[in-house]
Amino acid sequence: MSTNSYDYDVLYLGSGHGTFDGAIPLAAQGINVAVVESGLVGGTCPNRGCNAKITLEAPVALANQVSEMHGLVNPLLDLNWQNTVAHKHEVIDALPEFITNLMQDNGITLIKGRGHFVDSHTIIVNGKKISAEKFVIATGMHPHQLDLPGRQIVNDSSAFMNLKKLPKRITIIGAGYIGMEFATIASGFGSQVTVMMRGDKALRKFHQPFVEKVINKLSLAGVTVIKNATIESFSDDFGSKTVHYNKDQKVEADWILDATGRTPNTTSLGLEAIGVDYDADGIIVNDYLQTSVSHIYASGDVIKKTQPKLTPTAIFESLYLMKTFTGETDQPIVYPAIPSTVFTTPRIAKVGITPEEAKQKADLTISTNNVLDNWYRNVEKETFGENKLIYTQSHQLVGATEISNHAEDVINALLPAIELKLTPEQIERIIPIFPTIGSAAWENL
């Protein structure tokens, strides 16, 4: 790629997984790359998403495991929020510098500041114009905020993960990924949690019978779930906060979390002026991740897409763009089967065709398995677990979902069977380490 008269060959807006996984190998091949970042290097996942969340969730999962192993291990554990938040900092605080070094060591110019377009080959950052032959918009998403009276007393997911002291009563609005995961964490650490749902379904994209089981478990742990709640306003009376809903109903809390979704970062980028099309779901791209302006691409959560807006998707897109820019591919992006997990207790994980989709197709069969039928799942005295595997008539696995303490490991183990379309003969040739969750999962096939 020639540098022409531009400052850079490729300039990325944002430094999250939608950028750095691909930008680093791109720069390593001698391409002149710049990355502009207005916040913490590494973006959401390492700093205020996946890594931070899973560190806070680990003691809760452990406590659940210990309680299931009653009679073998003393279940009287004391989960310490303050120390866990401090530990979270030990786990994640070095990541921005680590990612910065990786980028710079490979020749990327990192520019700190907020960028916006002044023309289709030029952005402005800190008052300085910077030009590039190609751009990648990878600006991610930010928490959606309910636009209701009193909203200034309501918090977002980042604030939750930085709480120095866990409030006694927490009310969570929204029962998606963040609502359900943070209800699990807060309740596990001893808060009285209320989850308020707009309709009567949580985690809409997951298998609903499994979701109901997670909700039952949360309820047994003391979480109050309010369905069909139309939130109207928030008020604060000397520190005691109230959520007002359904005309005359109210819930009192010490702390309120708005977990009603995330909104693509598309505003204030100057996209209208240069003709990059977007809507409320994100930037519109074609099968080459090109926007409506052909030398401007998009990657990660900011894209409008049907694939889940998750870290592995962002990584796959940034690597695809790297291969496009080096000429390694001129083909459209073909997404692999993208798995997802909600890290509740127990977890629900899934990949490929869902049981709901399979029911609509006569040529697919659904096999239901009680995971406790496998002796290995009794080692930790797991109390519950079920999975559904979807097969074609030639017994090729095309979808899987599981609810259990180890659901994410089971789905990871099954991924090759789905993505590589393994035949029963090929599956027989794969012999996982025994005894493990992976081998127990493979025995189901």
Ligand SMILES: Cc1cc2nc3c(=O)[nH]c(=O)nc-3n(C[C@H](O)[C@H](O)[C@H](O)COP(=O)(O)OP(=O)(O)OC[C@H]3O[C@@H](n4cnc5c(N)ncnc54)[C@H](O)[C@@H]3O)c2cc1C
């Ligand atoms: C609480 C939480 C938990 C999550 N847990 C998981 C999980 O367990 N597993 C999973 O796979 N995914 C999880 N996700 C989703 C995952 O974090 C995202 O899918 C992923 O981070 C998307 O990466 P990205 O690069 O597209 O965006 P981001 O990581 O958000 O990066 C975008 C970057 O762009 C910067 N930026 C924005 N505008 C500008 C501008 N104008 N100029 C310069 N820079 C700009 C931002 O500061 C940000 O750093 C979670 C998300 C949240 C919020």
Ligand SMILES: NC(=O)c1ccc[n+]([C@@H]2O[C@H](COP(=O)([O-])OP(=O)(O)OC[C@H]3O[C@@H](n4cnc5c(N)ncnc54)[C@H](O)[C@@H]3O)[C@@H](O)[C@H]2O)c1
């Ligand atoms: N485990 C993971 O992989 C993980 C974890 C957390 C976040 N994420 C990512 O972050 C994104 C955002 O997560 P999220 O949980 O904020 O979004 P989400 O879209 O999963 O859930 C938002 C929830 O808020 C509800 N809601 C919307 N408006 C409401 C209202 N007015 N009143 C009550 N409820 C309302 C929706 O019905 C939905 O249940 C997800 O799309 C996901 O990609 C992933």
